[in-house]
Amino acid sequence: MAKITYIENNGKNHTVEVSNGLSVMEGAIQNNIPGIDADCGGGMACATCHVYVKEKWFNKLPPKNEGEDDMIDQAYEPSSNSRLSCQIQVSDNLNGLEVYLPEKQI
Amino acid sequence: MTNTDVVIVGAGPTGLFCAHQLGIIGLKCEIVDNLDKIGGQCIELYPDKPIYDIPAIPECTGEELTNSLIEQIKPFNFNFHLNERVQEIKNENNKWILKTSKGKEFNTPNIVIAGGVGSFEPRKFPTKSCEKFEGKSVLYSIKNKSIFKNKTVVIFGGGDSALDWAIELSKDSKVTLIHRRDEFRGAQGSVEKVKELQKNNKLEVITKYSIKDVKGNEKLESVEIKDESGQSKTLKTDYVLGFFGLIMQLGPILNWGLNLDKKHIPVNTENFETNQKGIFAIGDICTYPGKLKLILSGFHEGALAARGCFKYARPDENLRFEFSTTSKSVHERLGIKK
Numbered sequence: 001m002a003k004i005t006y007i008e009n010n011g012k013n014h015t016v017e018v019s020n021g022l023s024v025m026e027g028a029i030q031n032n033i034p035g036i037d038a039d040c041g042g043g044m045a046c047a048t049c050h051v052y053v054k055e056k057w058f059n060k061l062p063p064k065n066e067g068e069d070d071m072i073d074q075a076y077e078p079s080s081n082s083r084l085s086c087q088i089q090v091s092d093n094l095n096g097l098e099v100y101l102p103e104k105q106i
Numbered sequence: 107m108t109n110t111d112v113v114i115v116g117a118g119p120t121g122l123f124c125a126h127q128l129g130i131i132g133l134k135c136e137i138v139d140n141l142d143k144i145g146g147q148c149i150e151l152y153p154d155k156p157i158y159d160i161p162a163i164p165e166c167t168g169e170e171l172t173n174s175l176i177e178q179i180k181p182f183n184f185n186f187h188l189n190e191r192v193q194e195i196k197n198e199n200n201k202w203i204l205k206t207s208k209g210k211e212f213n214t215p216n217i218v219i220a221g222g223v224g225s226f227e228p229r230k231f232p233t234k235s236c237e238k239f240e241g242k243s244v245l246y247s248i249k250n251k252s253i254f255k256n257k258t259v260v261i262f263g264g265g266d267s268a269l270d271w272a273i274e275l276s277k278d279s280k281v282t283l284i285h286r287r288d289e290f291r292g293a294q295g296s297v298e299k300v301k302e303l304q305k306n307n308k309l310e311v312i313t314k315y316s317i318k319d320v321k322g323n324e325k326l327e328s329v330e331i332k333d334e335s336g337q338s339k340t341l342k343t344d345y346v347l348g349f350f351g352l353i354m355q356l357g358p359i360l361n362w363g364l365n366l367d368k369k370h371i372p373v374n375t376e377n378f379e380t381n382q383k384g385i386f387a388i389g390d391i392c393t394y395p396g397k398l399k400l401i402l403s404g405f406h407e408g409a410l411a412a413r414g415c416f417k418y419a420r421p422d423e424n425l426r427f428e429f430s431t432t433s434k435s436v437h438e439r440l441g442i443k444k
Contacts, residue, residue, distance in 0.1 A: 037369070039223045039353075039354055039369070040147075040151075040223070041390075041399040045147070045151045045152065046223075046353070046354070047351075048353070069287065069289070069291075070264075070265070070291035073263070073264050073265065073285075073286060073287070073291060073350065073351075074229055074265075074350045074351040076229075076232055077232050077316075078286060078316075079334065080334055103232075106229065106353045106355075
């Protein structure tokens, strides 16, 4: 279980508890947090679950999967701290994680 | 105007198998898809990636699955209308009148929406100022490459489309390729070709930059690019091209009077009908408690929706349940000679 904070582009915070094994994307969808579309449902095929990871967390996350950067190329305004939230699996180690949601996903 | 029993919107695996089920129960259908080829996401997103969870098929690619589904519905001779989007629908005397982007019209009691997560459209630049030039000097696809001859072209993107066009246009135009990171995700051969052209000064490559703004009054004059730190520079150019892959948009379906749950259409699980009589939704686009976005779920949904269509297409008949192994009428429809 990890407490994860999703920060909308307008600054609104949502802190929720997400079970281990789910993805950061699923944590947002299950809690109806706006700003993550996840069109493809977690298949790393669409780049609409794009998030910016708070700098101090970025290097603590498991590294990107093969192909993730290719997909991030297609995201809306990618940056060096961009990740696809469907590819970040929640574990106790992620307790306190903060992610920023982009202005939009498409 | 074409009269038919069912119009299927979307030629992905779910739409194709629904067509099969319609053929089996003796109904006719027409299949419309916005893409230029049959197969939907299987063909557009992962033609050569293996799929491992199609029942009884341990492994197949998106392309193989599509080809098998096409083969399976061959006996029915259904028409495909590719490169066409169903633009508007209206209800007249319990029939739906559909009009496509190419002006074709269908008259049908049933519409099956098997649209995945909408129609594929090119992902655009985030920059608002690009809209003014869109379709003229800011482009997301190329229809006629001769317009670029002896012009200056700035291409954004790191995938195959960006690389292929950079290589092709560098023959007759002054091309700059811009990508947000050092690695390109295109085919190895193309990446090497780009590097070679760059070395021979036939092509300029700028990495770790992205678009900031485009400038010009009537005519596009320049494009401003920025790096991660916000440093920017301006390049004079005649054309700006963006290749960032495709996104899926619900498009005109939004205006069809259907209930929507985010980007999905709620359906009942008895026959996958929506809140509109005679409009069914199956596959990734539909939602209901327990929905799984799997191809196999789409097959099940298509089989039931086909039966749902029967009662509106043949209101005076009862549909008898039959097995394809033993039913004579099914064998006739499949053209099986014994």
